[in-house]
Amino acid sequence: MKIAAEPITELKLAGITKRFPGILACNNVSLQVARGEVLALVGENGAGKSTLMNILAGLYQPDAGTITVNGQEVRFHTPNDAYDRGIGMVHQNFMLVPNMTVTENVALGLKKLHKFMNLDLKEARRRIIEVSEHHELPVNPDAYIWQLSVGEQQRVELVKTLCFGAQLLILDEPTSALTPQETDDLIDRLKRMTAELSIIFISHKLNEVKALSDRVAILRHGAVVFNGQTADHSPADLAALMTGREIHLPRNEGMELGREVILKAEGLKVRGDRGHLALDGLDLELHAGEILGLAGVSGNGQRELAEAFTGLRPVEGGTVTFLGQDMTRRNPAAMIAAGLGYIPEDRHHEGIVPRFSVKENLILKDFHTAKFSWSVVLRQGGIRRNGDELKTAYDIRCASTAAAGGSLSGGNIQKVILARELAREPKALIAVYPTRGVDMGAQEFIHAQLLTRRREGGGILLISEELEEIMNLSDRIAVIYKGRILKVLSSLEATRERLGLLMAGVADE
């Protein structure tokens, strides 16, 4: 692989088309980037942005269309080809091998160093230090990846890409796992790098798009619907262009205090997967008829908290109380029976059984109740009727309720899960990242449903990475940091700046 490829003065994509089973991911897309330019690629989840960039980075092959670099047409069969031409990508999920050092990870991709029986780690190390100092991206070459924080790992990814000779950086949702302060920091760094590089970055956060990019292209359902100068448009304009209509995400209007406490955690101590104490003395109270938002950078104990509440993770210390009863050591079945609902993080593997039909998924928690079975025999008729009713009520788009759950789109799977949980009228509902990867129409619907449940008297613990979502829907907002609740604010007091500081661990006064 040649390092220091010739500078990219112009990159053109023309007529790129890509299909997956049942989906047209990219539909005749044409774009261009000039030297030193920052192009933002914007669109809803599922609009085709990542697919398009994966094609540019050499991971996927387009079904039709061409890529032109400096006037010359190129075909990228592997990421190596892309790097040869100076195009490198930093993915949303980092492409790093956890139990190898930074140096080994970089050496993996530096083919020139692969002499037959000998691995030249010294040269790789030297290159890393050179790049790291030049671009002011401090990394420790000898650290193991699993020892590094998310922000540090992202720096490693940047350094790695630059070591491979990238002149055009593609960044996929670079700020999704960062605090607001880290985000500002990254944007500054990237701005400085544009003196030498071009950047394409994918984001759905419109204020970042405004802050960093020169030009913006908007994708909707795989096609380019807009391509122009960022400075000429406001975030509201861009949002409208992204979705094709005016979206009014429901807001939480009312605020009533003093309702009964339905779910409580006191001094909760829970261990994470790697043996560390993920929750370290956590206190939290959820009231009936409220939405309590939980803000925080992912990895601070959110998952463990949700799992401790739902009985999926053993509790080492402290108590969990549900409707006044101690539920600390109970299993999931008991929590479900007591009236706790759960919308899990990974809808494909935790929320539904993909191979089961939609109607079977809708009764996944209730199949043994009298409504759906005569002692041990299933009532097929009742199951079918229930499926049809919920399909209509929640606007689940599928051929029939006999279709496999896994064949639905992300938004519809989420609706199935939502339907199932809400139909049980849970007294408390824990929703983890409920609108992640879901298009705005479904998002609107889900938010409306959550607010309805709140009006009916249910309590909802909303765990989300999207500050906007939390601020729009919550009555109160709790910030979780390193396994503890740092502070609980009412929605009036919570501003983006205050939340950002708390999420980074800076407790005020």
Next chain:
Amino acid sequence: MTHGFAYNVLSLGVPFSVALLLASLGEMFNQRAGVFNLGCEGIMCIGAFLGFLPAYFLKGGAMAGYGNLLGFVLAMAAGVLLGLLFALVTVTFRAEQGIAGIGLQMLGWGVAGTLFRHFIGGVTGVDGVASWAIPGLSRIPWVGGILFNHNPVVYLAFALVPASWYLLFKTPWGLKVRAAGTEPRAADSMGINVNRVRYQALMLGGAMAGMGGAYLSLCQAKMFADDLVAGRGFIAVALVYFGRWSPWGIMGGALLFSLAQSLQLAIQVGGIKFPYEFAVMLPYVLVILVLAVARKARMRGPSHLGIPYNREMRY
């Protein structure tokens, strides 16, 4: 020099461990790359038969000396081919690795038995490979007999342990193998052909399993029978877990298991009253105990072990 019970057990233990060691080292490469091959047992069966075949036909003739070498070469070549077949099924076709492994095992066992019955028929012996005492070292009292008075293949097998370590941890290929088994997407994004690396690992693993099988028929039992391999291939796969995917750990495990086997033999020879069948059971029970106890080890294995890699799959 009269040798005690312990000496007998230990001196038998070392050569008994070779077949396990070879097959298990090969399987280590497979698993490090992300594939587990239960068909190792079947490859060993074929290796045992093909190793035996030339030695049998050339016995007593002018070319007798080359018979053994030819046997090993044939066995390893067959191992490479079977590894290739397994790679086709599990890497290209992305089939379920456990069941596919059982299929390969049945195939290997069946073919070896069929060909044996047809070409040779009855149970006959061969001269096999002679011991080669290392001058000087083999004269050390007690230890010398245990460690340094074996056939050359034994020495080769143990030399392969540090060689495997070097290959896995100090060469570019080893780096690719480790990445392919732990984080194939990362390897892919850096231009490494994950599937090709897996093919290579499976072929290497197959060659070593074939070699292990040939050792059984040529050096250890000096004959061939249908039930010669008797589950050693499966034990070799379990040993990789036990040895924490490290060549040194595997060597330790292989020695431990073969001690159980030589213990069984020594009991029989020593006339100790112990039901024959229960003695034969020992190694298999030991495997289960070891698997049951070693659960922490499983968390440190290659995290993508057993999962076929599909770039087009959206995670």
Next chain:
Amino acid sequence: MNKFKLAYGFTIILIATLAAAGAAALVLKAIGADPWATFVTIFTGPFQDVFGITEILVRAVPLTLVALGIAIAFRSGIINIGAEGQMLMGILAATGMAISFPLWPKAVLLPMVILAGAVGGGLWASIAGSLRAYLGVNEILSTVMLNYIAVQFYTFFLRGPMIDPAELETGSGTPQSVRLPESAILSKLVPGTRLHTGLILALVLAVVVYFFLWHTTWGFRLRAAGAEPKAARYAGIHVERSLVTAMVLSGVFAGIAGAVEVSGVHHRAIEAISSGYGFAGIVVALFGALHPAGIIPAAVFFGLLLVGADMTQRSAGVPANMILVLQGVLILAIVSAKMYLNNAYAQERAYRLFTRLTGKSDATVKTGGQS
């Protein structure tokens, strides 16, 4: 598109079967046998007389029973390679029960014998099931090891505590048990053949298994735990318990198969009684798509192969190990084909190729519900 889906599926299975046959033919050629003649013997030989036909069914009975158990296990997310050993333990238990209570009436003893077999197989399987569920031990390895252990156990009993006293007197020492009392023997269905009432038991159990898996809450739990253990756990299903239950049920069926074999066919416990049914049952289960409706014809087909292979051994000198070869190749072919059958992406590619070649197209190209 649905018609294409069917044709696509059928073609894949056909290719897989042909690949298996081709590989088997290669081996046959290597030993100098004529592949075509061998195949003809296998597929037509058994049909020459009534005895041959009943022999097919005699083989199909234990195959069906084992395969039903395997299907339950596989669908519940646990792989059982230990049917061979579970069968042996079932045989030991059944034989033990039969020779311990020879004076009981048939209406009591026979069901007890079958039950004993079920318990023997189930208990043996529970070892591997518990190891997997509570200690995370890979069940393929543990069941394979338990097979080897079971063989030794069986031999020990047959040469020792359970040996026929007559053998000891005459000094011939053949490892076999005493003949079962008449009240423990399954009656013959067709006089002059070996076909016995176990066939009815197998068919009834097939229906029971279908109902169990798809129409009861128990079956729902097992299938959910097998299809997506995480989601099942989140829905309140006790996944560990499901795994053990499934493995035990699987062993129960293998044990029943053993009891039926000893009670209906051999009438005494002998060496090599399980004859590889434990492994063949796995192939039958896979071939039958893990569904009772597919397992029954698959078992009959495999029974045909087994009887035919026996005949070729006698007539053409093709060693019995060929059946192992065939089983191995079939497994490899089936698991490879499965991936293509389930692969929506490959299916779409094939469909587009098809439309390009033939110029036909279909208005609805959707392969799933999309919004």
